Amino acid sequence: MYCAETSGQYRLLWLTRRWLRMAAAAVVFLAALAASELRAESRSSLAENLFRQYSSGIYQVQAVSTQSDKKNAIGSGFQISSDGYLVTNYHVVSGAVFFPSLYHIRTIRNDGEEQSANIVHVDVVHDLAIVKVDHPQGVALTLGTSDLERGSKLFAIGNPMDFGMTIVEGLSNGYMDKALYRKVLTSLALNPGMSGGPTLDESGKVVGVNVSTAGNALSFVVPVEFLRKLWLEVQKGGLGKDPVSPLRVQEQLLGQEREYYHGLLAGRWERQTFGGFQVPTALSGEFTCWGEPQDRPENWLTDQYLDCRLKDDIFISPSISTHQVNVNYSWLRSRSRDPQRFYALAEKEMRHGYRFDMDETTESDVENFQCRTDLVKVANKPFWVSTCARPYKLLPLLYDINVRMASLGAPQSMLVAEVTLGGVTRETAKSFMDKFYREIRWGK
Amino acid sequence: MGKIVLEIDRHVGLPVEYRVLELDCIRIGRAFDNDVIVSDPFVDARHLCIRSVGGALECEDLGSVNGTFLADRSATGARTRVTGIIPLASGDTISLGKTVLRVWDGGHPVEPARRLPDAGRHEPGGVRQALGWQMFLSLLLFYAVFYFVYYREASKQEIPVVLILAQETSFLIVVAVWSGIWALITRFSRRQHMMARHFLFSCQWSVLLYVLGLVLKYVFFMICNQATGTVLSFLIFGLAGSWVLDVHMAMATNLPVVRRRLLTGGITCALLVLAGLFQYGARYEFDSEPKHYINLAPLPERMIPTIPVTEEIRRLDDIFQKESAGGN
Numbered sequence: 043m044y045c046a047e048t049s050g051q052y053r054l055l056w057l058t059r060r061w062l063r064m065a066a067a068a069v070v071f072l073a074a075l076a077a078s079e080l081r082a083e084s085r086s087s088l089a090e091n092l093f094r095q096y097s098s099g100i101y102q103v104q105a106v107s108t109q110s111d112k113k114n115a116i117g118s119g120f121q122i123s124s125d126g127y128l129v130t131n132y133h134v135v136s137g138a139v140f141f142p143s144l145y146h147i148r149t150i151r152n153d154g155e156e157q158s159a160n161i162v163h164v165d166v167v168h169d170l171a172i173v174k175v176d177h178p179q180g181v182a183l184t185l186g187t188s189d190l191e192r193g194s195k196l197f198a199i200g201n202p203m204d205f206g207m208t209i210v211e212g213l214s215n216g217y218m219d220k221a222l223y224r225k226v227l228t229s230l231a232l233n234p235g236m237s238g239g240p241t242l243d244e245s246g247k248v249v250g251v252n253v254s255t256a257g258n259a260l261s262f263v264v265p266v267e268f269l270r271k272l273w274l275e276v277q278k279g280g281l282g283k284d285p286v287s288p289l290r291v292q293e294q295l296l297g298q299e300r301e302y303y304h305g306l307l308a309g310r311w312e313r314q315t316f317g318g319f320q321v322p323t324a325l326s327g328e329f330t331c332w333g334e335p336q337d338r339p340e341n342w343l344t345d346q347y348l349d350c351r352l353k354d355d356i357f358i359s360p361s362i363s364t365h366q367v368n369v370n371y372s373w374l375r376s377r378s379r380d381p382q383r384f385y386a387l388a389e390k391e392m393r394h395g396y397r398f399d400m401d402e403t404t405e406s407d408v409e410n411f412q413c414r415t416d417l418v419k420v421a422n423k424p425f426w427v428s429t430c431a432r433p434y435k436l437l438p439l440l441y442d443i444n445v446r447m448a449s450l451g452a453p454q455s456m457l458v459a460e461v462t463l464g465g466v467t468r469e470t471a472k473s474f475m476d477k478f479y480r481e482i483r484w485g486k
Numbered sequence: 487m488g489k490i491v492l493e494i495d496r497h498v499g500l501p502v503e504y505r506v507l508e509l510d511c512i513r514i515g516r517a518f519d520n521d522v523i524v525s526d527p528f529v530d531a532r533h534l535c536i537r538s539v540g541g542a543l544e545c546e547d548l549g550s551v552n553g554t555f556l557a558d559r560s561a562t563g564a565r566t567r568v569t570g571i572i573p574l575a576s577g578d579t580i581s582l583g584k585t586v587l588r589v590w591d592g593g594h595p596v597e598p599a600r601r602l603p604d605a606g607r608h609e610p611g612g613v614r615q616a617l618g619w620q621m622f623l624s625l626l627l628f629y630a631v632f633y634f635v636y637y638r639e640a641s642k643q644e645i646p647v648v649l650i651l652a653q654e655t656s657f658l659i660v661v662a663v664w665s666g667i668w669a670l671i672t673r674f675s676r677r678q679h680m681m682a683r684h685f686l687f688s689c690q691w692s693v694l695l696y697v698l699g700l701v702l703k704y705v706f707f708m709i710c711n712q713a714t715g716t717v718l719s720f721l722i723f724g725l726a727g728s729w730v731l732d733v734h735m736a737m738a739t740n741l742p743v744v745r746r747r748l749l750t751g752g753i754t755c756a757l758l759v760l761a762g763l764f765q766y767g768a769r770y771e772f773d774s775e776p777k778h779y780i781n782l783a784p785l786p787e788r789m790i791p792t793i794p795v796t797e798e799i800r801r802l803d804d805i806f807q808k809e810s811a812g813g814n
């Protein structure tokens with residue numbers, strides 16, 4: 043009985059509690075609904091406000107072909123001062139830097155007025171450029187900071203695909219580490235043509251410059267700190283009367299190269315056992331490695347593949363990007379007992395196995411590769427080493443390097459390595475290869 | 487003064503020559519004013535005189551340095567050196583330097599002998615043809631093995647036997663056409679028809695050059711870089727080519743050695759210059775891919791000298807072009 047009574051009491055109590063809970067839940071739900079509606083309201087008005095307030099300071103930047111007077115590349119730009127300095131991406135204006143006789147820069151104001159612009163200064167490494175127009179009209183945007191909490195709201199303004207001035211919204215995901223320099227990873231839906239436009243925070247301050255997309259609604263933004271540095275240089279007088287020339291670009295690349303490789307060559311390289319050797323894999327924290335086993339029964343050859351590369355590169359001109367660092371290895375093993383056959387297959391693999399990374403270059407960019415082949419003792423084992431280098435035509439101190447090497451001495455197993463360095467000086471190439479050969483060890 | 491028939495075998499791969507002469511003295515020697523010119527460094531400018539005096543043959547050595555020799559008529563093959571004037575019998579054999587002369591009196595039948603093929607003189611007949619067939623068959627075998635190993639085994643492309651045979655046949659057709667052209671040239675210079683010889687020689691040199699190419703490839707990879715290797719192989723192939731041309735020309739024309747060598751040398755040089763020009767033009771053909779020339783074919787690895795890393799790094803200077811290449 044007692045039990046029954048108590049159970050009845052409990053039930054009531056439980057019922058009471060249930061009602062209370064439901065009521066509370068309803069209140070919370072309604073409150074949340076109201077709040078979210080309020081927020082939605084404030085968000086839309088925020089984007090509207092930002093767009094209304096700043097779109098007059100945002101321009102479309104075009105690289106125009108001098109011969110046909112038609113645009114060849116489009117991007118966006120924003121006013122950084124009231125006297126007509128605009129910020130955009132270097133890659134938008136690069137044609138005019140490298141081929142000033144073929145391209146010039148034109149800007150279009152929000153009200154549709156076209157005017158030509160001069161390139162004042164560039165930062166090739168961080169993909170920034172400052173250009174000057176004579177008749178500015180809109181507001182100058184103020185620079186903020188890119189040190190934002192992960193998840194804070196961002197707005198990007200630009201002119202995607204020549205559709206007209208557009209604002210998009212996204213979230214900041216903090217700095218991206220696996221890159222040459224710090225970039226902000228965002229969920230902004232950046233599209234071609236928005237390059238060079240500003241990324242704003244909720245208060246309307248510039249936190250960075252739209253630069254590139256990384257796939258589905260993932261985009262990179264150049265942190266505003268690099269822009270501030272470049273802007274300071276311009277304010278101090280910049281390049282004076284000197285035009286921005288390829289040699290100036292080379293100077294900046296050399297600085298970056300020196301700094302980067304100094305760190306890379308001094309650092310400790312990660313090694314991994316592969317194909318009977320210990321080979322360098324991730325040369326620094328920014329490297330990503332991929333592996334892939336392959337079995338090709340039709341060729342009687344098995345192959346393991348390991349590829350480590352720096353994911354980032356530097357845009358120089360529409361057909362050249364540089365600063366790649368890539369090491370990859372194949373471990374070929376033969377199931378046939380016939381060494382003739384294995385060597386014939388390996389040779390084919392070695393010559394045609396991998397595509398060269400930087401093959402968008404044209405005759406006006408680079409010379410042909412010059413190669414030499416030697417039999418080198420690496421890790422006390424004989425290796426055929428074929429090294430090729432080609433200079434850039436307009437950046438005479440920089441070379442692309444491609445090295446392929448194959449271990450000899452085992453009739454049924456062979457380690458094939460490939461090293462690719464983009465845009466390095468000959469001294470850097472030599473010290474890199476020196477270290478690379480010495481890092482390879484024999485055995486587990 | 488009577489008719490003398492001379493059979494001249496120069497022993498330089500040329501067919502035997504017959505001359506019918508009616509002179510006071512048939513002068514034989516290296517100089518151009520001789521009646522029979524023998525271009526042989528061991529023969530004097532004015533070496534020998536052969537006469538027919540009242541139907542009797544005699545020969546006079548004109549004081550030559552290396553001498554004239556009369557072969558003994560017996561089967562022993564002994565020779566006696568001619569000093570002064572000696573009488574000859576019809577059919578006697580005289581040798582001076584490498585050249586062998588047979589002297590007949592005017593009654594010797596010459597006309598039928600002129601049409602005899604060169605090979606017919608040798609016994610047993612038809613040896614050369616047999617050699618040609620052997621050569622032909624061994625070539626066929628060589629190519630069959632080559633294609634079998636190379637295509638079917640190494641690159642695993644299934645190539646039907648018919649195609650292999652077709653390839654060999656096409657090779658032989660090319661050789662036959664090449665020999666035919668030479669045979670035509672032979673016709674123009676009114677020499678004996680020697681297509682079989684040209685054919686045999688073409689087969690020989692094509693195999694020789696193929697092997698030479700393989701050897702050079704490895705040698706150059708061991709000792710030089712790509713550019714030097716290319717230049718050296720051009721030169722060596724130029725020399726070999728000029729030799730091939732020279733032998734064909736010697737068989738097909740009557741040109742004297744000096745002119746022949748000048749001609750073949752000239753043709754080879756012209757071809758080399760042409761090839762060089764093509765290479766030079768191709769140098770500027772743009773290619774964004776690096777061309778790695780690595781021959782992995784199993785060499786006796788211990789025989790190749792390896793270089794240490796420091797040396798390799800030092801050698802890299804080779805591949806960096808002049809820095810002024812595109813500079814302003």
